[in-house]
Amino acid sequence: MHNKKEACRNFQRGSCQYGERCKFLHVIQQQPKSNAFGFGTQAISHQQQKPNPFGFGVQNNAQSKGANDFGNKQSQFKNTWTRSSASSGAPSLRQPDNQPQATNHRCNDPESCKRIIAEDFEHERPLWKLTCYSHWKNSPCDIVGDVSYEELRAAAYDDAKRGLSLQSIIERERNLLNSKLVEFENFLRNPYRGPAGSAAAQQIPFPGATTIVLSPTTQNTVAPQSNVPPSVSSFSQLGASLNTGFSPGPSVQSNNASGQPTSFSNSAQSSNVFSANNVPSANAST
Amino acid sequence: MTSAQPPAPGRELSNPPTDGISNLRFSNHSDHLLVSSWDKTVRLYDASADSLRGEFMHGGPVLDCCFHDDSSGFSASADNTVRRIVFSHGKEDILGRHDAPVRCIEYSYAAGQVITGSWDKTLKCWDPRGASGQERTLVGTYPQPERVYSLSLVGNRLVVATAGRQVNVYDLRNMSQPEQRRESSLKYQTRCVRCYPNGTGYALSSVEGRVAMEFFDLSEASQAKKYAFKCHRKSEAGRDIVYPVNAIAFHPVYGTFATGGCDGFVNVWDGNNKKRLYQYSKYPTSIAALSFSRDGRLLAVASSYTFEEGEKP
Numbered sequence: 001m002h003n004k005k006e007a008c009r010n011f012q013r014g015s016c017q018y019g020e021r022c023k024f025l026h027v028i029q030q031q032p033k034s035n036a037f038g039f040g041t042q043a044i045s046h047q048q049q050k051p052n053p054f055g056f057g058v059q060n061n062a063q064s065k066g067a068n069d070f071g072n073k074q075s076q077f078k079n080t081w082t083r084s085s086a087s088s089g090a091p092s093l094r095q096p097d098n099q100p101q102a103t104n105h106r107c108n109d110p111e112s113c114k115r116i117i118a119e120d121f122e123h124e125r126p127l128w129k130l131t132c133y134s135h136w137k138n139s140p141c142d143i144v145g146d147v148s149y150e151e152l153r154a155a156a157y158d159d160a161k162r163g164l165s166l167q168s169i170i171e172r173e174r175n176l177l178n179s180k181l182v183e184f185e186n187f188l189r190n191p192y193r194g195p196a197g198s199a200a201a202q203q204i205p206f207p208g209a210t211t212i213v214l215s216p217t218t219q220n221t222v223a224p225q226s227n228v229p230p231s232v233s234s235f236s237q238l239g240a241s242l243n244t245g246f247s248p249g250p251s252v253q254s255n256n257a258s259g260q261p262t263s264f265s266n267s268a269q270s271s272n273v274f275s276a277n278n279v280p281s282a283n284a285s286t
Numbered sequence: 287m288t289s290a291q292p293p294a295p296g297r298e299l300s301n302p303p304t305d306g307i308s309n310l311r312f313s314n315h316s317d318h319l320l321v322s323s324w325d326k327t328v329r330l331y332d333a334s335a336d337s338l339r340g341e342f343m344h345g346g347p348v349l350d351c352c353f354h355d356d357s358s359g360f361s362a363s364a365d366n367t368v369r370r371i372v373f374s375h376g377k378e379d380i381l382g383r384h385d386a387p388v389r390c391i392e393y394s395y396a397a398g399q400v401i402t403g404s405w406d407k408t409l410k411c412w413d414p415r416g417a418s419g420q421e422r423t424l425v426g427t428y429p430q431p432e433r434v435y436s437l438s439l440v441g442n443r444l445v446v447a448t449a450g451r452q453v454n455v456y457d458l459r460n461m462s463q464p465e466q467r468r469e470s471s472l473k474y475q476t477r478c479v480r481c482y483p484n485g486t487g488y489a490l491s492s493v494e495g496r497v498a499m500e501f502f503d504l505s506e507a508s509q510a511k512k513y514a515f516k517c518h519r520k521s522e523a524g525r526d527i528v529y530p531v532n533a534i535a536f537h538p539v540y541g542t543f544a545t546g547g548c549d550g551f552v553n554v555w556d557g558n559n560k561k562r563l564y565q566y567s568k569y570p571t572s573i574a575a576l577s578f579s580r581d582g583r584l585l586a587v588a589s590s591y592t593f594e595e596g597e598k599p
């Protein structure tokens with residue numbers, strides 16, 4: 001063994017070519033992940049002899065282990081696309097209270113939770129909008145009322161069989177989408193909720209979700225909020241201030257369905273539910 | 287549908303369904319492929335020979351299908367029925383019903399039972415050996431917290447993913463209550479759950495372009511191994527377009543896995559080394575389902591519109 005003092009950074013990244021000859025110390029700060037798929041584990045000592053041929057090596061950050069996604073893991077995949085949004089605020093916020101299971105997230109710091117939510121909505125809105133959402137992994141949903149595409153499709157097929165015109169099916173879907181987008185907007189504005197106890201209250205309103213699927217919801221303004229009172233009201237400590245955060249009805253209405261234009265794919269098909277029928281003016285509800 | 291030998295281009299099977307494909311499966315005994323579709327049929331193909339061996343009509347769109355053995359299979363339909371199909375006779379009979387469309391179906395060789403999950407928030411187990419008729423075949427009904435979106439079996443374990451990001455893990459030998467109840471470690475709606483072939487855990491994918499790798503063992507050491515990664519995203523104008531990951535399939539021999547998303551790409555990953563191994567060139571539309579053949583030589587890819595943008599004329 002050489003007299004090494006400093007840790008070898010390449011080795012920790014798994015790409016040191018010198019092996020034993022290396023001038024720097026080959027230490028592993030942490031137990032490497034053993035083979036999840038049962039091919040034979042690599043004991044720690046092996047790592048010191050030969051660097052991992054795939055270049056993955058060990059993780060040098062203790063907290064990135066259980067930490068999940070969001071920036072840390074991203075760099076370890078050789079993906080051909082690059083991610084421009086770093087969501088840099090989020091990982092550092094999470095690490096302090098990040099246990100491997102992370103089941104005990106309490107929204108003690110509403111500001112940081114709000115930041116997490118804002119980042120998520122800014123950078124990672126999925127293409128499929130009719131989804132539930134939780135701002136913390138392993139926590140119960142903040143926004144409930146999940147609809148899968150198969151359910152939407154089954155409902156559309158049923159409607160068509162009953163003789164509903166294509167246009168009215170599209171209308172119904174668009175209403176559903178709008179009320180969901182409104183829910184997300186409201187959540188973004190009033191995400192604060194107290195300790196986990198109040199989260200339990202909003203697990204209940206699933207019946208609301210199924211009725212939304214099968215019958216057209218009334219359009220915007222106050223109506224969608226009355227459809228989903230539990231999820232919205234349990235956030236805002238002020239209760240009555242629901243309407244203040246809500247963007248004025250007409251702007252959402254005329255916006256048809258397009259929310260954030262970049263999240264939807266091209267609006268080539270004009271009667272596509274999720275793209276604007278008219279000229280995509282599309283900025284109002286963001 | 288194509289086969290995955292990199293030098294040759296993918297081979298598309300003839301006589302595909304006339305509407306979207308909901309799921310496809312390879313048999314455990316041969317290269318037969320069972321395909322369920324929104325056109326209300328279940329089709330049986332011989333993938334190597336590229337021939338359609340049977341077509342079975344149902345009363346409503348078929349949302350899932352699975353093999354029993356090479357002579358029969360089961361299907362789950364949106365007309366709330368669970369059916370058994372005997373391929374050679376072209377006959378099918380109804381094994382039982384749910385109160386809402388049946389979303390997923392699996393056959394457990396370990397338990398000798400058919401397991402179905404439905405949007406009526408229940409899981410039901412059926413014994414296919416008896417005569418048909420619900421009284422004789424239904425083994426048990428197990429309520430779920432929410433509508434069932436996906437399920438997967440390995441050995442004696444069953445993983446059920448429902449709406450609202452809940453996941454239940456059951457031991458088939460004791461179905462009275464779940465072995466584990468979890469919330470998904472992803473933030474959005476769950477799309478698909480698949481167990482690892484070695485039975486140590488499962489992979490879960492969501493609509494937010496992420497897959498989480500989880501483990502059954504609740505010890506600290508095992509739970510420290512779990513991770514999640516982003517995939518099926520496209521960077522455009524400074525922000526990502528985030529596609530749902532619709533399907534996951536594990537290679538039965540190597541333990542690597544393929545994921546398919548609404549972006550029309552199939553990626554193959556090495557979960558142990560956390561690398562992407564390969565990406566197939568883009569399919570015409572969203573990937574609806576994936577399945578590896580029993581020896582892992584073939585990968586069936588179903589590409590059909592999955593309704594992630596609602597109704598399109």
